Amino acid sequence: QAIKDEILQFTAATEEELEQFRRRFIGRTNIIAALFAEMKNLPAEERKGYGQQINELKDAATEKFQALISALEANGQQQHEAHPDLTLPPRPDALGGIHPITATRQQIIRIFERIGFNVSEGPEIEDDWHNFSALNFPENHPAREMQDTFFIERKPDIALRTHTSSVQVRVMESQKPPIRTLSPGRVYRNEAISARAHCVFHQVEGLFIDKGVSFADLKQTLYYFAKEMFGADTRVRFRPSFFPFTEPSAEMDISCLICGGEGCNVCKHSGWVEILGSGMVDPAVLQNCGIDPQVYNGFAFGMGIERITMLKYGIRDLRLFTENDVRFLRQFRSLI
């Protein structure tokens, strides 16, 4: 019985103690074997009971030995979790990356934040006033037609916004100048999907309203943007254009990034690529939004994020942005 108690009460906190147990109760010269050897000295009638006891001891010892091994292993596991091996190489990481459109949007925001622009947002489902009327679109302007704009069923007054210029109206209606704001967001146009166009895409709108803003301010701001975005060597040119909500209006081209202005098939051999529309905010628009055009003026600009991203990374097909092909997306994993 003393030996049985000893077996049952044994604990092993280390490999060494486990080995002690093994040597005493399991190994070739263990004490149970020694007791067994004494059996031949007993009277025949006692041998049966004695043998049974010895067998019980043997079973108890084996069982305990297994239990001690398991306990020691579990303990080792816990120790390992508490003290991970920091010298092991890292596991390959399966994290996703930032989408190139998101990365470009962030970069545009960061560039304009440095010169005092904040970020404003507006709804994607917009009313006629904010998307068209306040921006001076005449009643019969083609953008108001079904073939260009997605209208919300049974509500001719409500549409998916066709540009982020709707947000400048909302900002001017709700804030007092000076205003310096950037409005990134998704816009919708009823267009056939191709390598160059999609019915859902992204724009960034910029709006600057203060006293005595000049066209030179507009040019310098956008020139600064082009150099920050595409590199210090980038050249820009402005071409006269027309938008109902700006007067005068201009489109800005940058020197082609691929050929550096020599001419290639990206810039259709002109050396220039268009990146944005801009202009001085029309006094009628300021008036519509409750800002006195006698006191304040300013400029606005709008650009497509897809287009900027395509130029920056040499992407030839805009559909790649929405196909979610990981072979494409993985190439942008290093962007932050």
Ligand code: PHE
């Ligand atoms: N909203 C115009 C477009 O969608 C771009 C633009 C914005 C032009 C602001 C001038 C001023 O094309």
